[in-house]
Amino acid sequence: MGKNCLVAQSGGPTAVINASVSGILDANMKYNYFEVVYGAKNGIQGVMEGKLIDLSHLTKDEIDLLKLTPASALGSCRHKMKDFNEDESEYKMILDTLEKYDIDTFFYIGGNDSMDTVHKLSLYVKNKGIDKKIVGIPKTIDNDLMETDFTPGFGSAAKYISTTVLETYLDASVYKDNGVYIVETMGRDAGWLASSSILAKINGKPVVDFIYLPENPFDKEKFLTDVRKCYEEKKQVYIVASEGLKDANGDYVFKSKTVEVHDKFAHAQLGGVGGYLKGIIEEANITNRIKVLELGTAQRAAMHCASLTDIEVSHQCGLRAYEMVLDGKSGFMAGIKVKSKTPFETEIVEIDPSLVANRVKEIPREWITDNFVKEELIEYLTPLIQGQPQIKYENGLPKYIKLNIR
Amino acid sequence: MGKNCLVAQSGGPTAVINASVSGILDANMKYNYFEVVYGAKNGIQGVMEGKLIDLSHLTKDEIDLLKLTPASALGSCRHKMKDFNEDESEYKMILDTLEKYDIDTFFYIGGNDSMDTVHKLSLYVKNKGIDKKIVGIPKTIDNDLMETDFTPGFGSAAKYISTTVLETYLDASVYKDNGVYIVETMGRDAGWLASSSILAKINGKPVVDFIYLPENPFDKEKFLTDVRKCYEEKKQVYIVASEGLKDANGDYVFKSKTVEVHDKFAHAQLGGVGGYLKGIIEEANITNRIKVLELGTAQRAAMHCASLTDIEVSHQCGLRAYEMVLDGKSGFMAGIKVKSKTPFETEIVEIDPSLVANRVKEIPREWITDNFVKEELIEYLTPLIQGQPQIKYENGLPKYIKLNIR
Numbered sequence: 001m002g003k004n005c006l007v008a009q010s011g012g013p014t015a016v017i018n019a020s021v022s023g024i025l026d027a028n029m030k031y032n033y034f035e036v037v038y039g040a041k042n043g044i045q046g047v048m049e050g051k052l053i054d055l056s057h058l059t060k061d062e063i064d065l066l067k068l069t070p071a072s073a074l075g076s077c078r079h080k081m082k083d084f085n086e087d088e089s090e091y092k093m094i095l096d097t098l099e100k101y102d103i104d105t106f107f108y109i110g111g112n113d114s115m116d117t118v119h120k121l122s123l124y125v126k127n128k129g130i131d132k133k134i135v136g137i138p139k140t141i142d143n144d145l146m147e148t149d150f151t152p153g154f155g156s157a158a159k160y161i162s163t164t165v166l167e168t169y170l171d172a173s174v175y176k177d178n179g180v181y182i183v184e185t186m187g188r189d190a191g192w193l194a195s196s197s198i199l200a201k202i203n204g205k206p207v208v209d210f211i212y213l214p215e216n217p218f219d220k221e222k223f224l225t226d227v228r229k230c231y232e233e234k235k236q237v238y239i240v241a242s243e244g245l246k247d248a249n250g251d252y253v254f255k256s257k258t259v260e261v262h263d264k265f266a267h268a269q270l271g272g273v274g275g276y277l278k279g280i281i282e283e284a285n286i287t288n289r290i291k292v293l294e295l296g297t298a299q300r301a302a303m304h305c306a307s308l309t310d311i312e313v314s315h316q317c318g319l320r321a322y323e324m325v326l327d328g329k330s331g332f333m334a335g336i337k338v339k340s341k342t343p344f345e346t347e348i349v350e351i352d353p354s355l356v357a358n359r360v361k362e363i364p365r366e367w368i369t370d371n372f373v374k375e376e377l378i379e380y381l382t383p384l385i386q387g388q389p390q391i392k393y394e395n396g397l398p399k400y401i402k403l404n405i406r
Numbered sequence: 407m408g409k410n411c412l413v414a415q416s417g418g419p420t421a422v423i424n425a426s427v428s429g430i431l432d433a434n435m436k437y438n439y440f441e442v443v444y445g446a447k448n449g450i451q452g453v454m455e456g457k458l459i460d461l462s463h464l465t466k467d468e469i470d471l472l473k474l475t476p477a478s479a480l481g482s483c484r485h486k487m488k489d490f491n492e493d494e495s496e497y498k499m500i501l502d503t504l505e506k507y508d509i510d511t512f513f514y515i516g517g518n519d520s521m522d523t524v525h526k527l528s529l530y531v532k533n534k535g536i537d538k539k540i541v542g543i544p545k546t547i548d549n550d551l552m553e554t555d556f557t558p559g560f561g562s563a564a565k566y567i568s569t570t571v572l573e574t575y576l577d578a579s580v581y582k583d584n585g586v587y588i589v590e591t592m593g594r595d596a597g598w599l600a601s602s603s604i605l606a607k608i609n610g611k612p613v614v615d616f617i618y619l620p621e622n623p624f625d626k627e628k629f630l631t632d633v634r635k636c637y638e639e640k641k642q643v644y645i646v647a648s649e650g651l652k653d654a655n656g657d658y659v660f661k662s663k664t665v666e667v668h669d670k671f672a673h674a675q676l677g678g679v680g681g682y683l684k685g686i687i688e689e690a691n692i693t694n695r696i697k698v699l700e701l702g703t704a705q706r707a708a709m710h711c712a713s714l715t716d717i718e719v720s721h722q723c724g725l726r727a728y729e730m731v732l733d734g735k736s737g738f739m740a741g742i743k744v745k746s747k748t749p750f751e752t753e754i755v756e757i758d759p760s761l762v763a764n765r766v767k768e769i770p771r772e773w774i775t776d777n778f779v780k781e782e783l784i785e786y787l788t789p790l791i792q793g794q795p796q797i798k799y800e801n802g803l804p805k806y807i808k809l810n811i812r
Contacts, residue, residue: 013577071576163710170477171419171707202808293702301577304569385802396791402608
């Protein structure tokens with residue numbers, strides 16, 4: 001006893017990122033291996049600055065509430081670590097904090113950028129012969145991490161997207177001439193989120209007419225031909241497009257002028273693909289009845305519509321990562337493997353974070369067409385949105401917990 | 407026996423507009439007063455064209471599913487009836503259909519435009535001495551109908567808005583500098599929808615910093631002063647604005663160039679207030695970290711997040727309207743009166759549709775300030791979002807019914 005652990009969250013929030021924290025806290029209630037479970041405020045930045053809070057005082061009820069609270073309760077950051085051979089200063093700051101608080105294990109929850117941090121920190125402590133364990137826990141609604149069969153956060157976003165597509169499709173079907181409805185999802189590099197709209201069905205038939213993904217170069221003329229034909233046949237077209245649509249040259253079809261300042265990884269800040277598609281449909285004189293719905297951050301925060309499967313797997317990632325540390329492991333990411341399709345069962349496995357860092361997993365080309373998706377993808381997606389959590393309601397609204405991280 | 411009734415839906419859909427249809431169908435199962443309950447396709451247009459479907463074959467399970475299915479299952483239209491003294495032709499078409507199908511009572515579910523139709527048709531049959539009953543059932547997410555204490559559809563939209571505000575607020579609170587988050591709600595003439603965001607609370611405190619409503623002339627300078635001050639204090643501003651914001655001259659601050667063709671009442675088709683506010687904040691150099699979320703049609707279709715209170719009241723409107731017809735009444739709208747605040751109880755009462763037609767109920771000025779709302783409004787709103795329906799799920803998504811109206 002006497003040793004402590006630390007958990008931090010990074011990158012864009014998801015509905016279930018706190019479920020991984022609750023998994024670590026539940027594991028510590030069970031095993032009591034660490035005396036104190038600390039949380040760092042605002043990710044690795046808080047670690048460098050020594051801004052920690054003690055999470056050990058949370059009651060079981062509070063941990064359960066945290067499990068069903070969306071968005072990074074510990075705060076987040078976007079911070080790229082330099083190579084330690086170039087500049088060691090940040091590594092020293094981190095190690096200072098770990099020493100000061102007697103921290104044995106650092107759990108970092110995040111996407112491919114955070115796994116870059118996990119990888120670099122692991123190498124650093126190994127090279128220096130420092131006895132600290134660094135562990136990655138995956139998180140991203142984008143589902144674009146390598147080596148893991150899916151990512152915590154994706155299933156809930158997929159469920160929210162397909163639910164919203166189903167409901168807005170019904171809304172968009174009431175007139176004689178319903179025009180064109182365009183939904184823009186997140187997904188700058190991979191189309192997993194947009195593709196999940198295929199799950200929305202009425203009478204067993206998908207409601208979406210066309211799905212456009214970053215995996216395919218966007219062909220404007222083919223798009224307009226498809227939309228015109230569908231509109232002439234049905235007086236209704238339902239389109240889902242990913243924000244990351246690119247043309248044949250690999251350039252985003254729509255790129256916002258402003259790049260958000262806090263996105264230090266210099267990712268292009270996208271958005272506006274829906275408006276772009278609306279514009280070219282109008283220009284082509286197909287119809288001027290066009291509605292655009294940009295799902296925005298609601299799609300990654302909607303715990304009220306989360307997937308129970310997603311929540312439980314995210315919780316498992318935290319809990320099993322903790323158990324793997326008990327088994328003496330370090331320098332890994334807790335990845336997800338599908339053990340059985342029917343019944344759907346997963347297990348948490350050790351992944352080398354260097355295989356995840358800075359890489360992107362796209363949808364396999366054989367699972368998609370130029371404007372739709374195939375059965376293999378539907379089979380892949382379906383288990384991930386199953387089950388509804390028992391959210392606590394207070395005065396008509398979901399009850400969430402907010403940790404005092406200010 | 408031998409007499410039939412007809413129900414039709416009009417205007418923009420809501421999450422609970424079908425609950426009123428299910429109320430009529432449940433009433434007919436109970437009383438069997440009408441031999442056939444017909445539905446008209448696409449509102450009054452379908453009545454004129456004689457396009458009816460028989461709803462009597464629906465089973466109790468199907469009626470229950472219809473009750474929890476969002477968006478006008480019978481289809482909708484926007485059609486303004488001319489004064490019958492000017493042009494009687496449409497009235498004759500309607501009466502032809504009512505005669506042909508032996509229809510005694512016509513239930514029309516809609517907003518203030520539809521109550522204009524109910525009023526004109528009632529007058530017409532009365533003047534002509536025709537023994538047909540015309541009944542209005544209120545519907546609008548905007549909550550802006552006169553004479554009724556609230557409108558079916560509003561509570562569910564308010565619950566969806568406040569839930570989404572709560573979740574996106576948590577998402578928008580994770581960084582050290584969170585910038586400005588702007589939510590744009592529907593509401594072209596009244597701010598009820600935007601105001602409902604006040605219900606989103608963390609630790610008992612509203613999460614919204616400012617609420618801008620059409621009831622107040624929009625003051626750009628005051629707005630920028632407010633936003634700048636809040637941003638400098640907290641590095642985070644959460645704003646909710648109604649699409650219908652107007653300046654001191656009564657002109658919309660943002661008006662889309664295109665007016666949707668099917669909006670025959672020539673309402674300005676709004677949208678873009680969020681983008682407008684983002685633009686002036688950027689221009690004033692307050693911050694360039696600004697996100698805009700336009701809730702779009704999702705806010706009126708989200709049965710998965712509907713208010714049980716709203717669903718039940720909407721069902722009651724249909725059921726009680728039917729019972730009032732049994733009592734010999736005609737030419738009325740079934741309005742809602744709050745009988746008791748604690749416990750919250752409502753009753754359905756007879757309203758003269760001419761008092762509802764073409765008028766708009768704004769929020770009382772004494773319930774709001776220039777950038778926020780007062781306790782009276784919170785008290786008014788709170789009961790309307792209470793309770794969650796038991797939605798049926800199938801394969802991870804809500805199960806909805808689609809009537810064959812093509």
